Amino acid sequence: MTDKKRVWLLTFFLLIAIAASGCARVMIDPYARPLEKTPPKAKTEPAEATVKKTPSIEESHKPVVEKAPEKMFPIEEETLPVPKPAKPDPRALASLELTEQGRMLLEQGRVDEAMTVFESAVNLSPENGRNYYYLAEAWLVKGDLRQAREWNRLAELYLQGDPDWAKRVSSQKVKINGD
Amino acid sequence: MERKKKRINKKSAFKRVAVVAAAGLGIAAMLLAIYMWHLFTMIDNRFAARRWSLPSSVYSDAMLLYPGQALNTNLFFEKLRDLEYREVSGQPQRKGELRRSGAFWDVYLHDLVMPAKQREGFRVRISFQKNRIESIVRMDSLQQLPILELEPEPIMLLFGGNREQRQLVSIDQVPDTLKYAVLAAEDAGFYNHFGVDPLGILRALYKNIRYGEIRQGGSTLTQQLAKNYFLTPERTLRRKFKELFISLTLETMFDKNEILELYLNEIYLGQKGSISVCGVGEASVFYFAKPVEQLSLVEAATLAGLIKGPNRYSPYADPARCKERRNAVLQEMRRNGWITQDEQNDALTSPVKSAGYKTYGKKAPYFIDYLCEQLPELYSPEDLSSLGLSIYTTLDTQVQAAAESALEKGLARLEKSYPALKRKQADQQLQGAVIVMQPKTGYILAMDGGRDYAISQFNRITQAIRQPGSAFKPFVYLSALDRFSPSSLFSNEPKTYQINGKPWRPRNTHAPAEHGLRMRTALAKSDNLAAVDLAMKVGLKNIVDTAGTFGFSTPMSPQPSLALGAFEVIPLELARAYCTFAAEGVQPLCLSMKTVTDETGKFLEQRHMRIERIISPEKAYIMNSLLRSVVTEGTASSLALRGIDFPAAGKTGTTNDYRDAWFVGYTPDILALVWVGFDNGDSIHAEGAVAALPIWAELMRQLPQYASENWFRQPPDVISRVICAQSGALAVKGVCPEPIEEVFLSTNAPVDPCELHKAGILDRILKGIGYDR
Known part of the structure; x- marks a missing residue:
C-alpha cells in the first residue's frame, strides 16, 4: 500500500468514525434529553423489593436545565436507590434462589459448598447484595476477617436501600470489627 | 562277595x-x-x-438455566450436544435424550455428579418464547423450576503416556448377561479351570487345524488378563511361560469373580479418536451411551464380541460384521444354556444400534494451558494422569465459543478490509486475543490466547507483554481524582516536555486544540495532550504508585509517556485491573480453577473468590461513569451501531504506529478485553475502535444472557451537580448555555458558580426590569 493510499484510507475511516460517533451521539447522548425524575414508588412486596434495579446511568448524570442545582440534587434524601417495581429481573430471581440454597448450606455448616453457591449467585446477578452479606458470613466462619470486611462493604453498598438488610449488614460490620 | x-x-x-x-x-x-x-x-x-491409571478430567462451570433467561438457542443446542444429549424424534425415554419441537424442548437430564452434589436425572420441558426461556417444568412432578443446573462439561482429559480412558465398574454392577456374553465369547470354561485350560487349548488346536485358520484362541480370561495387564505384547516363548505362571498365581490369589472384574475393567474395547476405550464401563457409554448396568442382552453380546477385535467388529466401523460377530456370541451363549431359545431368536434379528459419540475435543486450549500452569504447584504430572482427579473450572463454554468465533471473524474481516495485513506464513499472521471475566468474582469465563492454537501456542493473554496505549489512561485519570474532578479542565494545546534533557512533543491523531477540555471529555475522546497535561499536574510518581496498587507486574517508570500507556503490560493483568472498576473498587483474584476432587468425589482443593480493596467505591463509580462516556460519546461510540444497546463502559487503546489495538469493555456483569496486533510488532494500520472494538461487540451480541440494563449503584458519597459544560464550574441557572449534570466525590465537588457566564446574571436582571443592553 502506498503512503498516499494509506492516508486516503485513514481519512476515509476517520470520516466514517466521525459520522458514526455523530450518529451515536444524536441517538444516545444523555445530555440531549431532559431530566426525568423518577417519582418515588410505593413500597413493593418483599419478594419484589429484592429485584430492585439500580438507578440507570441516565439518572447518574442526566442533563438538568431548568432548576437550580441545590434544589435539583438534595444529596442526603435521594442518594438511596429508588426501588422500581417494574417487572422482576429474572436473573435476580434466579440468583435469589441460589442465595437461599447457599444460606441453607451455610446453616448446615457446609461453608465451602455454600460459598461456591454464593459465587454462582454473584455471577448470575452482581446486583443481589444478599450474596455479599452471606459471603461475609462465610468468611467470618472461616476466620478470614479481611475478606469478611470486604464483602461486608459490598453488601453495605448494595443493601443500603433495604432497611431490614441494611440493619443486618451493619450489625455484621460490628461483629467483624469487634472480633 | x-x-x-x-x-x-x-x-x-x-x-x-x-x-x-x-x-x-x-x-x-x-x-x-x-x-x-x-x-x-x-x-x-x-x-x-493403583490398579489403573485414570486420567484427570477438566470440567467447565455448570450452566444455569432459569425462566426469563435470554439465550442464544443455537449455542444452547450446541451446549446440549456437547453434554452428550442426543436428539430423538419421540418423547425422550432415556437419560441423555432431547427432543426439540418448536417452542419447547424436552430433555431427559443426565445424572448430575458434582462435588458434594448428586442429582438423579429427570425429564424437563424447557419452553421458549422467542430467544428467552419461558418456563422450566419438571415432567414427573409438573413442578416449575426456578433454576436448573446442567452438568459441567468435560473439556479436557489429562493423560499420561498411555492415553487410556476407563470408567471402573465393580463386578456387582455388571449384569449377568454381559458376564455370560464375555464368557461365551472368550472362555466358556472360566469358572471350571484353574487359570489355564489344557482341554481348551486342545480344543482350539483341533478347531484351528480342522478349519485351517485361527478360529479360537486357547487363552483363558486369566491368561488374557495376565498378558494385557502384566506383560508386553511381543509373542515369545519366554513371555508365554511367564503368562502361564502369572495366570496360575492370579488364580491362587483371587477368586473367580475378582479375576473377572479385573478383566472386565482391563480389556481394550475400541478407539475414540486418539484415546483408547478400556473396560466395559467406558465402552458401554462409548457405544451405547448408558451405564453398564443398563445394557441389554443384544448390547452385552455386541460388547463381548468386540473383545476379539475392537476396531474390526466395532458397530461404528462395520455394522454388518459387528452383527455377525454379535450373533456368533449369542449362539455360543445359547449353546452353553445361558439364554433361552426365545431370547436368542429375538436378539439375533435385532439391528445393530450405537449411540454415536463425540471425540474429546481440545476445547479452550489456551485456558487449559493457563490452568495447567497452576496445577504443578498442587499435583505432579504423574498424579494428574493417573489419579482420576476431577478439576472443576470457571470456564463458560458458551462464552468461550463466542469469544473464539468473534475473534476469528473479526481478524478475518480486518484482513479482508486491509489486504496489507495478510501474511503468507501462518505463524506470522495477524493475531488477536480475548479474555472474558466476571468482574466481581474474578472468574475467567473464557480465554482465547491466539488465533489458532495448532499454529501458535503462545498465549497472548497471559504471556504477551504489550504497550496498552490509551487503554492505560483510566489509571492515569484515576490518580487525579483526589485533586481534580470530572469537570476539571485540562489543556490540549501542544506542548514540549523535557525528558532527560531531550524534548518530547506528544501528539493527538485528530483533535482540535482547545484551551480547556473537561476530564470527562478528555478521557472519552482519548485526548493525548490533555492526558499528559493531567499526568504532569498529578505527578508521574503518583501514577506509577497507582499502577502498582493495581498489581501490574511489569515495570513502569515516571516518564511523561506513561500517561499514554507507553509501558508494557500483560493483557491478563490489564483485564484484572479493569475488573476493579467494574467491581466497585475491589480487585478480584483471577480464578480459573474452582474445585479439585479425587475419583470418589472427595474435596482435595477448593478455591474461592477473594477480593482486595484497591480504590474506594466512590472513585470506582466515578471511573465507571467516565468510562461510560467513552461508549456514549467518545472513541467507542460505534458500539451503539454495532448492536450494543445496553449500558456498558470501556476504553479503546492504540499504540504508536498502530502496533496494538485494544478494547476493554464491561458492564456490572461481564468484562472482556480484546487485543489485536502482530507478534513481531508490525503495524496493523487501524485503531482500537476499528480493530478490537468490533470483536468485543460481536462477542457480546452472542451472549444475550449477560446483557442487562443493570448499572452500578451510586455510593452515598458520590454527588451530582449541574455544571457549565464550558467552564466546569457550577452552572448558573438559565444563563450557562450548556448546563450538564456531572458526578463528583463529595470531597471535591465544585462550589463556585461559573465565572464564564456569571456576567449573564446581570443581563437577566436588567432584562427582567425591562432594560435591554
Whole structure:
C-alpha cells in the first residue's frame, strides 16, 4: 500500500468514525434529553423489593436545565436507590434462589459448598447484595476477617436501600470489627 | 562277595540317582516356589498401588438455566450436544435424550455428579418464547423450576503416556448377561479351570487345524488378563511361560469373580479418536451411551464380541460384521444354556444400534494451558494422569465459543478490509486475543490466547507483554481524582516536555486544540495532550504508585509517556485491573480453577473468590461513569451501531504506529478485553475502535444472557451537580448555555458558580426590569 493510499484510507475511516460517533451521539447522548425524575414508588412486596434495579446511568448524570442545582440534587434524601417495581429481573430471581440454597448450606455448616453457591449467585446477578452479606458470613466462619470486611462493604453498598438488610449488614460490620 | 558288592553298588547308584533326582526336583520346586513368590509379590505390589491409571478430567462451570433467561438457542443446542444429549424424534425415554419441537424442548437430564452434589436425572420441558426461556417444568412432578443446573462439561482429559480412558465398574454392577456374553465369547470354561485350560487349548488346536485358520484362541480370561495387564505384547516363548505362571498365581490369589472384574475393567474395547476405550464401563457409554448396568442382552453380546477385535467388529466401523460377530456370541451363549431359545431368536434379528459419540475435543486450549500452569504447584504430572482427579473450572463454554468465533471473524474481516495485513506464513499472521471475566468474582469465563492454537501456542493473554496505549489512561485519570474532578479542565494545546534533557512533543491523531477540555471529555475522546497535561499536574510518581496498587507486574517508570500507556503490560493483568472498576473498587483474584476432587468425589482443593480493596467505591463509580462516556460519546461510540444497546463502559487503546489495538469493555456483569496486533510488532494500520472494538461487540451480541440494563449503584458519597459544560464550574441557572449534570466525590465537588457566564446574571436582571443592553 502506498503512503498516499494509506492516508486516503485513514481519512476515509476517520470520516466514517466521525459520522458514526455523530450518529451515536444524536441517538444516545444523555445530555440531549431532559431530566426525568423518577417519582418515588410505593413500597413493593418483599419478594419484589429484592429485584430492585439500580438507578440507570441516565439518572447518574442526566442533563438538568431548568432548576437550580441545590434544589435539583438534595444529596442526603435521594442518594438511596429508588426501588422500581417494574417487572422482576429474572436473573435476580434466579440468583435469589441460589442465595437461599447457599444460606441453607451455610446453616448446615457446609461453608465451602455454600460459598461456591454464593459465587454462582454473584455471577448470575452482581446486583443481589444478599450474596455479599452471606459471603461475609462465610468468611467470618472461616476466620478470614479481611475478606469478611470486604464483602461486608459490598453488601453495605448494595443493601443500603433495604432497611431490614441494611440493619443486618451493619450489625455484621460490628461483629467483624469487634472480633 | 563281589556280587554282593556289585549289588550294593547298584543299590547305592540307584539311591544316588534317586537322591540326585529328588534333590533336583526339590531344587526345581523351590525355584518354582521362589519364582511364584516373586510373581505373587509383583502382582500384590501392582494391586496394592493403583490398579489403573485414570486420567484427570477438566470440567467447565455448570450452566444455569432459569425462566426469563435470554439465550442464544443455537449455542444452547450446541451446549446440549456437547453434554452428550442426543436428539430423538419421540418423547425422550432415556437419560441423555432431547427432543426439540418448536417452542419447547424436552430433555431427559443426565445424572448430575458434582462435588458434594448428586442429582438423579429427570425429564424437563424447557419452553421458549422467542430467544428467552419461558418456563422450566419438571415432567414427573409438573413442578416449575426456578433454576436448573446442567452438568459441567468435560473439556479436557489429562493423560499420561498411555492415553487410556476407563470408567471402573465393580463386578456387582455388571449384569449377568454381559458376564455370560464375555464368557461365551472368550472362555466358556472360566469358572471350571484353574487359570489355564489344557482341554481348551486342545480344543482350539483341533478347531484351528480342522478349519485351517485361527478360529479360537486357547487363552483363558486369566491368561488374557495376565498378558494385557502384566506383560508386553511381543509373542515369545519366554513371555508365554511367564503368562502361564502369572495366570496360575492370579488364580491362587483371587477368586473367580475378582479375576473377572479385573478383566472386565482391563480389556481394550475400541478407539475414540486418539484415546483408547478400556473396560466395559467406558465402552458401554462409548457405544451405547448408558451405564453398564443398563445394557441389554443384544448390547452385552455386541460388547463381548468386540473383545476379539475392537476396531474390526466395532458397530461404528462395520455394522454388518459387528452383527455377525454379535450373533456368533449369542449362539455360543445359547449353546452353553445361558439364554433361552426365545431370547436368542429375538436378539439375533435385532439391528445393530450405537449411540454415536463425540471425540474429546481440545476445547479452550489456551485456558487449559493457563490452568495447567497452576496445577504443578498442587499435583505432579504423574498424579494428574493417573489419579482420576476431577478439576472443576470457571470456564463458560458458551462464552468461550463466542469469544473464539468473534475473534476469528473479526481478524478475518480486518484482513479482508486491509489486504496489507495478510501474511503468507501462518505463524506470522495477524493475531488477536480475548479474555472474558466476571468482574466481581474474578472468574475467567473464557480465554482465547491466539488465533489458532495448532499454529501458535503462545498465549497472548497471559504471556504477551504489550504497550496498552490509551487503554492505560483510566489509571492515569484515576490518580487525579483526589485533586481534580470530572469537570476539571485540562489543556490540549501542544506542548514540549523535557525528558532527560531531550524534548518530547506528544501528539493527538485528530483533535482540535482547545484551551480547556473537561476530564470527562478528555478521557472519552482519548485526548493525548490533555492526558499528559493531567499526568504532569498529578505527578508521574503518583501514577506509577497507582499502577502498582493495581498489581501490574511489569515495570513502569515516571516518564511523561506513561500517561499514554507507553509501558508494557500483560493483557491478563490489564483485564484484572479493569475488573476493579467494574467491581466497585475491589480487585478480584483471577480464578480459573474452582474445585479439585479425587475419583470418589472427595474435596482435595477448593478455591474461592477473594477480593482486595484497591480504590474506594466512590472513585470506582466515578471511573465507571467516565468510562461510560467513552461508549456514549467518545472513541467507542460505534458500539451503539454495532448492536450494543445496553449500558456498558470501556476504553479503546492504540499504540504508536498502530502496533496494538485494544478494547476493554464491561458492564456490572461481564468484562472482556480484546487485543489485536502482530507478534513481531508490525503495524496493523487501524485503531482500537476499528480493530478490537468490533470483536468485543460481536462477542457480546452472542451472549444475550449477560446483557442487562443493570448499572452500578451510586455510593452515598458520590454527588451530582449541574455544571457549565464550558467552564466546569457550577452552572448558573438559565444563563450557562450548556448546563450538564456531572458526578463528583463529595470531597471535591465544585462550589463556585461559573465565572464564564456569571456576567449573564446581570443581563437577566436588567432584562427582567425591562432594560435591554
